[in-house]
Amino acid sequence: MTNKTGHCHCGAVHFEVTGEPLRMAQCHCNACRRITGTGHNVQAFFRKSDVVIHGMTSTHDSVSDKGNTRTRHFCAVCGSRMFSENSAAPDAIGIAVGEFDDSSWFKPQVILYNAERPAWDPIDSGIDIHEFM
Ligand SMILES: [Zn+2]
Numbered sequence: 001m002t003n004k005t006g007h008c009h010c011g012a013v014h015f016e017v018t019g020e021p022l023r024m025a026q027c028h029c030n031a032c033r034r035i036t037g038t039g040h041n042v043q044a045f046f047r048k049s050d051v052v053i054h055g056m057t058s059t060h061d062s063v064s065d066k067g068n069t070r071t072r073h074f075c076a077v078c079g080s081r082m083f084s085e086n087s088a089a090p091d092a093i094g095i096a097v098g099e100f101d102d103s104s105w106f107k108p109q110v111i112l113y114n115a116e117r118p119a120w121d122p123i124d125s126g127i128d129i130h131e132f133m
Pocket residue numbers: 008009010011012013075076077078079080
């Protein structure tokens with residue numbers, strides 16, 4: 001078991017993770033495109049009990065395509081997108097992979113919402129691709 005650490009751009013929010021990711025995903029949905037300002041969002045999901053967060057985040061709630069509540073956390077100081085929660089999986093937390101100090105362990109297992117992927121954001125066709133969820 002390796003320890004993983006990370007922080008936002010300004011350092012006001014930082015975190016430590018013990019344990020391995022439950023799931024690693026790359027999502028091209030319209031919400032992820034707008035939230036990130038780029039073509040996709042990459043997240044690794046962990047057990048909440050394996051994650052310790054220091055510092056305050058601001059949150060925004062929205063409703064997913066399946067009707068669940070998505071709560072997204074960002075640094076109130078620098079705006080870095082950090083974490084996401086889903087009411088359908090209350091024991092899990094998604095962490096934006098770019099916030100880790102070392103993310104060399106990350107490898108997306110699945111590509112979501114390929115149907116909403118911008119043409120300018122190419123993907124590796126070796127990954128399991130889903131047009132939506
Ligand atoms: Zn920050």
